[in-house]
Amino acid sequence: MNQGSDVLVIGAGVIGAATAYFAARQGLSVTVIDKGLPASGTSSACEGNILVSDKELGPELELTRYSLGVWHQDLGEHKKLWEFESKGGIIVASRESSLASLNRVMAVQTGYGVAVEELDQDALREAEPHISREALGGASYSEDCQVQPMLVAAHLVRLATEAGARFLADTPVTGFLRSGSSSSGSSRSGSSSSGSAANGGRVTGVKTPRGDFFADAVVNCTGTWAGELAALAGVSVPVLPRRGFVMVTEPLPPMVHHKVYAAEYIDNVGSSDAGLQGSPVVEGTPSGTILIGSTRERVGFDRTVSTDALSLLARNSTALFPFLKHVKAIRHYHGFRPYCPDHLPVIGHDERAPGLWHAAGHEGAGIGLSAGTGKLLAQALLGQTPDLDLSPFAPARFGELPASEPAHHSTSPQSAEHREEATA
């Protein structure tokens, strides 16, 4: 009963919204469905970071830099809609040893074209007058930005609908429609597919309580829930939740001017440790509140509030900005970063289930990477060669292809880690 479309985007978080926006603007017919309202998952439980400074060298940094360009150019006209701020990031080192590591990182990043400037103690204090007197120096990243992520998702969905897309809230996916399977009589499968027999044919749409939705391409943009959805299609996409707490202070006059974080933050972002980790990320917001992150722990979808996590945030942030000791926290929130064992997102067509695409697993960088991900995926959906090579993000890297086809990216260390994750 529902008309088919070229593209069906599942999930109206920031990734799905960006994908729908760029696909619709390219002239594709797009339907977006979400189990709830726009931005009701991880997009509403984060800090809105667009960071260059914390990225691993390689595919992630390349995607970040590409995405940054999309934020400024393709989406530049909409900056005000989502409170885009080019505030810049500052990494602070409070020990000689971390200062030395920071200097090494800066040298390498400069080689890759990252705009970074060394700050000595005086320059640091000039940039952040309330920084701890123990801070020895830092690095300034002028490209780091911030947005209000809920507004990004909601406005991109709105702009997509203005470009012809259709959005339906409260529409959870209960299963996939496959060509050749009994429930799917009107497959619009165009291209020939190989290796699809194992799972019942090409993905031609989804089932929901509001009826069936058909599409040439079904895009899984369900963030932390992407693995669950992929499983409905019989493929493994190991996206797992990594919980993080953010604490919010009472509104204050401007005290923190940049995104300020400690040198050890970079180590934690790339770590796979299951235990509670914390490193201070402190930043002011246009409304006067200060956001204090971040913790990382792998506890599944546990929503129990952890006083350990809050206490850790408080200790770390007061070490960076001692004045915070006398400030009150008025709320906190937590979210579940969607992360993959190799800390790279999953973007592209899933050859194990032809017709199914993924754009998920961006971990803590999803807001920043969303713009680039959406644009690149739209290019791929149109059959164009994307501006940036998407093969490092290919879903098939996780293996479990039909027996006849070797996984071109599968390596033993990754599978070993995958097993460990699954039991964590």
Added chain:
Amino acid sequence: MTPPIVSADIAVVGAGPAGLAAAVAAAESGATVVLVDAGAQPGGQFWRHRPETVVPVPDGQGHHGWKSYLDLRARFDAARHQGLITYLPGLQVWMAQQNQPAQGDDAGFTLRTTPTVAEAASDRSAAGARTVVARRLVLCTGGYDRQLPVPGWDLPGVMAAGGIQAFIKANGILPGKRFVIAGTGPFLLPVAANIAEAGGKVLAVLESSSPTTWLPHLRAAAGVPEKALEGAEYAAVFARHRIPYRTRSIVTEVLGSGSLGADHASGVRTAKVDADGSVRPGTERVYEDVDVVGFGWGFTPQMELPLSFGVETRLDTDGSLVGVVDERQQSSVPGLYLAGEVTGVGGATLAVLEGLAAGTAAAGGSALPQKTAASEKTTARHRRFAEAMHRAHPVPPAWQDWLTPETTVCRCEEVTAGEITEARESLGARDARSLKSFTRAGMGWCQGRVCGFASACLGAGPGASPTAESLSSAAKRPLAAPVGIGELAALDADYEDPTNSLLKGDRA
């Protein structure tokens, strides 16, 4: 430095009618009790009185059920002397948690507290957080005035009706000289009476409902004769002080120009309304020289602590989100009891009955059978009365029409009705949570305590009522009270204050 731990069989939060009763009943059943309360002395909002350090023997003037308070207070004091009740005033619970069950499912509860700002400043003995650990928990957190925005309601001089009453009870003086009280419900009467008895001039009490809406509910009302007596007392006060009581009337705008300047309330524009709250054209009237406007649209139960445990909730007759309890006041979470307004707004007499039942049940005791049957009957009568009140004094469905696009809805973050309508219509924000995300309504200092109900209504759209889910998203507050970041840091025993480390030199 971690806060000292205080443990007992039962923890009670709130020392108003329900909480005092729960603590007393539990202690008289032989349990040890910790009573945590944000106030400096027992009584809560309903029995708020002058500081006992100033007026050692309050006479209960302007109070209802003062005899009931004195009785509970005497039993409370006796239990304290016996060492059965540990009383912790001046503390707010910022987080309540169920302990991880080590063995069995009876692991109990932990409360994290922080000193109330005013109490910390005035009474040093109350300063200093405590961590409370107990096997059972009784939450009696009460409620506060429900507010609806109207043009000009963000001017100084506009107060909650209950705020005016609390001001008088706590200070013995008035917050102004010439008052207009508006909204709906029987609570507007005692507020106006308190003002008049304290020497203030009440220019009018504006009730949006009409006395005829009472007729279908007369039977329920007649079941509680003491309320009729109360009503007669107010009628006498109103007559003595010549207070006009105007039904089917609302304040359409608080005016800010006049002798007190544009930045203070100085008058109100009023109008007559139809049964659904629609303004009748040509009925406008202006009251001048008003320095305090009090609004009350019923009450909002204070639900953040019950919600933090994920208790089952329901929408009550008055549109409030309340906790579901069994006949022993136990919530859907075993060991967690609720009493008073958090189970349905019903006033102090009902709250005391519920508190007694909750305290007794939490202590594992059971009162004498005939006594239980009698009190259950009384409880049922009062519940029917409360429900009749709610039906007779609804929030008028058409209230959203009173707003202009420029009317401020969230005062903390200065979010207007127009911005909220825009977010609903173009961004699909239909509940309080998405409205908060997209407009910041409810994200400021009060965390949506004042605008949460209105914001949930606006998300539902004109004439519609908010769902329980939307109200729940407006009432969930992961920090039940603001807490110092220094206090949070000190929860870890090894915490070193960074401001002290300066003195010790570089620790690198």
